[in-house]
Amino acid sequence: MSVPVLTLSLCILMADATTKTSSDAVEQIEVRGDALRELETPEAASKVLFDRFELEAADLGEILARQEGIVVQRTGGLGSDTRLSLNGLSGEQVRYFIDGIPLDVGGLPVGIANVPLGIVDEVVVYRGVVPTRLGADALGGAIELRTRTEVFGTEIQASYLTGSFGTHRASVVAAHAFNDDGLFVRAYGFGDLAENDYDVDAPIIDDSGQDRIESVERFNDAFRSFGASAEMGWAENADFGTLTLRAYFSSSRKELPTNPRGSIAFGEVERSIDVMGSVLRFDVPLGDDIQLAGNLGVARAFRSFSDESACVFNFLGECAQQRATPGELQEFASDLTQTNTSSFLRTTLEWRAAEHHTLRISVAPTLTFSDGEQRRERTGGIIDPAEADRRLISIVGGAEYELRAFSERLTTLAFIKGYGQDGQTEVIDGTEISGTDTFSSVNAGGGLLVRWGIAGPLAVEASYEFATRLPNESELFGTPGLVLANTDLLPERSHNINVGLKLEPWRGRLGQLRGTLNGFLRNTENWIRLVGNSLFFVYANVLETRSIGAESLLSWTSKGRYVSLDASATYMDFRNTSTTGPNAARNGDRIPNLPYFFGALTARLRFSKLLQNEDVIELAWTTRYVNEFFVTWESIGDPQFKPTVDSQFPSSANIGYRFDVFDQEVAMSFDIQNVTNEKLFDFFGVQRPGRAFYVRIGTTISP
Numbered sequence: 001m002s003v004p005v006l007t008l009s010l011c012i013l014m015a016d017a018t019t020k021t022s023s024d025a026v027e028q029i030e031v032r033g034d035a036l037r038e039l040e041t042p043e044a045a046s047k048v049l050f051d052r053f054e055l056e057a058a059d060l061g062e063i064l065a066r067q068e069g070i071v072v073q074r075t076g077g078l079g080s081d082t083r084l085s086l087n088g089l090s091g092e093q094v095r096y097f098i099d100g101i102p103l104d105v106g107g108l109p110v111g112i113a114n115v116p117l118g119i120v121d122e123v124v125v126y127r128g129v130v131p132t133r134l135g136a137d138a139l140g141g142a143i144e145l146r147t148r149t150e151v152f153g154t155e156i157q158a159s160y161l162t163g164s165f166g167t168h169r170a171s172v173v174a175a176h177a178f179n180d181d182g183l184f185v186r187a188y189g190f191g192d193l194a195e196n197d198y199d200v201d202a203p204i205i206d207d208s209g210q211d212r213i214e215s216v217e218r219f220n221d222a223f224r225s226f227g228a229s230a231e232m233g234w235a236e237n238a239d240f241g242t243l244t245l246r247a248y249f250s251s252s253r254k255e256l257p258t259n260p261r262g263s264i265a266f267g268e269v270e271r272s273i274d275v276m277g278s279v280l281r282f283d284v285p286l287g288d289d290i291q292l293a294g295n296l297g298v299a300r301a302f303r304s305f306s307d308e309s310a311c312v313f314n315f316l317g318e319c320a321q322q323r324a325t326p327g328e329l330q331e332f333a334s335d336l337t338q339t340n341t342s343s344f345l346r347t348t349l350e351w352r353a354a355e356h357h358t359l360r361i362s363v364a365p366t367l368t369f370s371d372g373e374q375r376r377e378r379t380g381g382i383i384d385p386a387e388a389d390r391r392l393i394s395i396v397g398g399a400e401y402e403l404r405a406f407s408e409r410l411t412t413l414a415f416i417k418g419y420g421q422d423g424q425t426e427v428i429d430g431t432e433i434s435g436t437d438t439f440s441s442v443n444a445g446g447g448l449l450v451r452w453g454i455a456g457p458l459a460v461e462a463s464y465e466f467a468t469r470l471p472n473e474s475e476l477f478g479t480p481g482l483v484l485a486n487t488d489l490l491p492e493r494s495h496n497i498n499v500g501l502k503l504e505p506w507r508g509r510l511g512q513l514r515g516t517l518n519g520f521l522r523n524t525e526n527w528i529r530l531v532g533n534s535l536f537f538v539y540a541n542v543l544e545t546r547s548i549g550a551e552s553l554l555s556w557t558s559k560g561r562y563v564s565l566d567a568s569a570t571y572m573d574f575r576n577t578s579t580t581g582p583n584a585a586r587n588g589d590r591i592p593n594l595p596y597f598f599g600a601l602t603a604r605l606r607f608s609k610l611l612q613n614e615d616v617i618e619l620a621w622t623t624r625y626v627n628e629f630f631v632t633w634e635s636i637g638d639p640q641f642k643p644t645v646d647s648q649f650p651s652s653a654n655i656g657y658r659f660d661v662f663d664q665e666v667a668m669s670f671d672i673q674n675v676t677n678e679k680l681f682d683f684f685g686v687q688r689p690g691r692a693f694y695v696r697i698g699t700t701i702s703p
Contacts, residue, residue: 045124045126046067046124046127046553047122047123047125048063048064048122048123049555050120050121050123052555052564052566054656054658054667055618055620055656055657055658056620056654056656056671056696057163057654057669057670057671057694057695057696058652058654059078059113059117060114060115060117060123061074061082061112061113061114062652063123064084064112064113064123064143065600065624066566066600066602066624067125067553067568068516068518068551068552068553068569069086069087069520069551070084070085070086070125071083071090071594071595071598071626072084072113072682073085073682074113074682074688075260075683075686076196076221076686076688077167077196077221077223077688078169078192078196078223079114079192079196079223079224079225079252079254080221080254081111082112082114083682084112084113084143085594086127086140086143087127087128087140087141087520087547087549087572088140088545088547088549088572088591088594089140089141089494089522089524090140090594091528091530092469092471092472092474092475092528093140093469094138094140094142095130095134095136095137095138095143096112096142096143096144097134097136097142097143097144098144098145098147099144099145099147099281100134100144100281100346101279101297101344101346102344103145104301105275105297105299105301105342105344106248106299107227107248107250107276107277107299108250109250109252109273109275109301110250110273112143112145114192114225115145116169116171116190117171118157118158118159118171118172118173118188118190119147119173119188119190119229120145120146121146121148121149122145123143123145123146124143124146125141125142125143126141126143126144127141127498127518127520128140128141128463128465129141129447129449129463129465129467130467132400132415133293133294133346133360133362134364135363135364135396135397136364136396137394137396137419137467137468137469137470137491138467139467139469139492139494139496139524140496140522147188148173148175148186149235150235151176151186152177153176153177154175154177154702154703155176155700155701155702156700156701156702157172157173157174157698157699158170158171158172158173158698158699158701159171159172159696159697159698159699160696160697160698161696161697162694162695163671163692163694163695164198164691164692164693165195165196165197165198165692166194166196166222167193167195167694168191168194169190169191169192170192171188171190171191172188172189172190173186173187173188174186174187177235181234182234182236182242184233184234185230185231185232187228187230188229189226189229190225190227191225191226192223192224192225192226193222193223193224193225194222194223195221196218196221196257197217197218197219198217198218198689198692199215199216199217199218199690200215200218200687201213201214201216201687202214202215202265202315203263204216205314216315216316218257219257219265219267220255220256220265220266220267220269220317221255221256221257222253222255223253223255224252224253224254225250225251225252226250226251227248227249228248228249229246229247229248230246230247230248231244231245231246231247232244232245233245233281240284240285241285241291242282242283243280243281243282243283243284244280244281245278245279245280246280246281247276247278248275248277248278248279249274249275249277250274250275250276251273251275252273253270253272254270254271254272255269255270256269256271256329258686259329260683261685262683262685262687263685265313265315265317266329267313267319267328268306268307268308268309268311269306269307269309269328269329270306271303271304271306272302272303272306273303274302275300275301275302276300277297277299277300278298279295279296279297280295280296280297281294281295282294282296289351289352290349290351292347292348292349292350293347293348293350294345294346294348295344295345295346295347296345297345298341298342298344299342299344300340300341300342301339301340301341301342302338302339303340305335305336305479306335306336307326307327307329307330307333307334307335308326308327308333308334308376309326309327310323310325310326311323313328325379332378332379334384335374335375336373336376336384337372337373337375338370338371338386339370339371339372339373340368340369340370341368341370342366342368343366343367343368344364344366345363345366346362346364347362347363347364348361349361356404356405356408357401357402357403358401358402359400359401360399360400360401360402361397361398361399362397362399362400365393365394365395366392366394366395367391367392368390368391368392368393368473369389369391370389370390370391370392370477371387371388371389371390372384372387374386380431381431382430383431383432383433384428385428385484385485386478387428388425388427388428388433388477389425390424390425390426390473390477391423391425392421392422392423392424392476392477393421393422394419394420394421394470395419396417396418396419396420396470397417397418398416398417398418399415399416400414400415400416401413401415410450410451410453411450411451412449412451413449413450414446414447414448414449415446415447415448416445416446417444417445417446417467417468418443418445419441419442419443419445419468419470419491420442420443421440421441421442421470421471421491422439423438423440423487424436424439425477425487437487439488441470441490441491443491443493445467447465447467447496448463449461449462449463449464450462450463456506457505458504459501459502459504460499460500460501460502461499461500461502462497462498462499462500463496463497464495464496464498465495465496466495467493467494467495468491468492468493469492469493469494469528470491471490471491471528471539475489475528475539483537483539486538486539489528489540489541490526490541492524492527492528492541493524493525493526494523494524494525495522496522497520498518498519499518499519499520500517500518501516501517501518502515502516503515503516510556510558511556511558513554513555514553514555515552515553515554515555516553517551518551518552519549520547520548520550520551520572521547521548522545522546522547522548523545523546524544525544526544527541527542527543527544527545528540528541528542529543542578542581543576543578543591544576544579545574545575545576545591546574546575546577547572547573547575548572548573548574549570549572550571550572551568551570551571552570553566553567553568554566554567554568555567561606561608562605562607563603563604563605563606564604565601565604566600566601566602567600567602568599568600569598569599570597570598570599572596572597574590574591574594574596575589575590575591576588576589576590576591576633586633586635586636588635589634590630592630592632593629593632593645595626595629596627596629597625598624598625598626599625600622601622601623601624602621602622603620603621604618604619605619605620606618612660614659614660615657615658615659615660616656616659617655617656617657617658618654618655618657619654619655620653620654620655621651621652621653621654622653624649624651625648625649626647626648627647628646630642630643630644631644631645643684645681645682645683645684648678648680649676649678650674650678651675651676652671652672652673652674652675653671653672653675654669654670655669655670656668656669656670657669664699664701664702665699665700666697667699668695668696668698669696669697670693671693671694671696672691672693673691673693673694674690674691675691677690677691
């Protein structure tokens with residue numbers, strides 16, 4: 001691939017570059033001391049540099065889609081279902097966190113692509129191996145969102161975005177530090193609204209009863225979400241470390257416009273989720289060389305599903321006819337709410353036994369209780385399975401030993417992990433509760449990570465992990481109205497290998513350069529996959545898979561930051577290796593419905609001091625490429641007639657301007673998404689939005 005070649009070529013060109021600082025030296029990205037040390041660990045981790053996107057209106061899903069190894073597939077616009085794949089693994093195989101807390105219980109359960117960007121300070125992507133401190137049972141890695149930790153004086157950050165398809169997004173973050181002892185308060189709030197009424201091609205029945213494809217306005221696809229958080233505590237107090245208490249809530253509503261294949265229109269199907277909770281974050285010294293850190297919290301989530309219409313809707317939004325019984329998605333009406341109460345702890349004890357020697361022990365238990373209420377009476381007294389009382393306990397623990405040697409050029413990290421799960425659910429048989437079903441599992445794993453600093457910022461990294469991923473509550477117990485329960489699921493197991501070359505920011509004659517070249521292998525058994533028909537789904541262990549591939553990233557910025565280029569490319573050979581079971585006949589086939597070659601290129605021009613000493617104007621163009629892929633198994637049927645998702649080249653353009661007003665910073669941007677108005681599909685039959693225009697304004701106020 002051209003990107004790795006270009007990366008190595010530029011490394012050679014810059015090998016003799018001077019490191020002398022001068023007035024015209026390129027601006028250095030600000031990296032805190034702890035963050036810099038984190039980048040020098042052997043973890044297969046990378047940070048998304050948000051300074052690249054400060055003058056864009058791109059959302060978090062778009063930003064992640066430009067990173068190497070990551071595929072983001074959406075079923076529509078803002079608030080739609082999203083599948084993020086990291087090195088081929090997706091869904092719950094990739095875990096998401098905000099400040100070390102699982103995203104779904106951290107007040108942001110709307111999916112990572114829909115998280116308001118204004119409340120996020122940085123993003124760290126862990127590939128293959130997940131740090132024990134996160135207490136995660138991931139297979140494909142993890143993505144951690146981090147909010148700002150430092151508070152100096154008083155600061156308010158606010159942003160507002162509006163644009164096509166009835167889109168409005170607003171967020172505000174306010175913080176105040178009371179004294180030098182670290183006492184502070186911080187709060188954020190956000191609100192999102194989108195009608196998602198873009199044009200799509202849909203089957204329409206004309207007056208003669210014949211089907212034709214016509215461009216119509218998408219309906220019943222609105223998304224509404226809002227939330228807030230308040231936090232108070234001490235940041236890095238000399239006497240007792242860091243201690244903060246945060247309370248949060250969020251509420252979201254999403255209409256469902258079609259079935260998963262986009263072939264049946266829905267007019268009044270809706271789902272919602274409300275979350276509230278609190279978390280105590282601590283990082284306290286227990287001695288000169290011992291530190292205890294973690295999160296302790298409780299969250300309560302209310303998930304609702306409504307499907308009560310008796311209409312059969314067409315794609316024009318008309319009620320074409322009446323049903324014998326209400327219910328568009330199912331054969332019966334539903335007004336269901338599930339309540340989940342989760343208590344969780346993520347704690348790590350770190351002992352610096354000697355210089356360059358560190359031992360960490362982590363424990364992460366989670367206890368969840370759930371029950372449901374069906375407010376629509378079912379025919380014949382049938383009890384909805386979602387009304388069952390359930391309990392699930394999951395524990396992930398681990399120990400790791402870190403050694404730094406040869407003037408810290410060599411860093412090694414050896415670790416072991418344990419995974420335990422125990423669950424119980426009422427068994428509903430028609431009109432009665434017939435008993436209780438229990439299940440449990442215990443698994444172990446471990447691995448090794450090594451980083452060798454070759455010269456300056458150039459390093460080689462390698463890691464191996466035998467990982468386990470426990471089925472989560474939704475996979476075991478289902479979700480309201482959509483997914484049925486399956487408590488016979490087995491944990492997924494995977495051998496994960498990463499080998500890579502990393503160049504951290506390197507400054508020389510040509511400017512600043514950073515890049516990565518990474519090869520990966522994921523060999524997975526007991527793969528959990530969502531299977532079913534157009535109405536009902538269930539998670540099942542259906543596959544053994546192998547994903548092998550390479551990914552690369554190159555970022556270059558000229559002196560003075562006048563020009564910058566960001567390029568990423570990923571290729572993976574992701575195949576079914578099952579030799580038994582229903583998919584053995586598909587042995588050797590590529591995993592369907594997932595791209596295997598994709599990349600992104602962004603070019604920026606940046607000018608400063610045009611009207612003011614501190615102003616900046618930036619022009620940017622981004623093009624992403626996603627290869628064509630089969631929707632079903634490649635060995636089934638004639639390739640000429642098989643459903644495919646075509647290759648796609650979506651592009652976006654941006655102009656941004658940052659300036660000062662009364663000594664306060666203001667940033668404005670104007671974005672055009674899908675500039676060429678392509679018909680985009682991430683999933684077969686489900687059309688993405690066409691050309692869209694967005695305006696964003698943000699400000700940082702420091703009274």
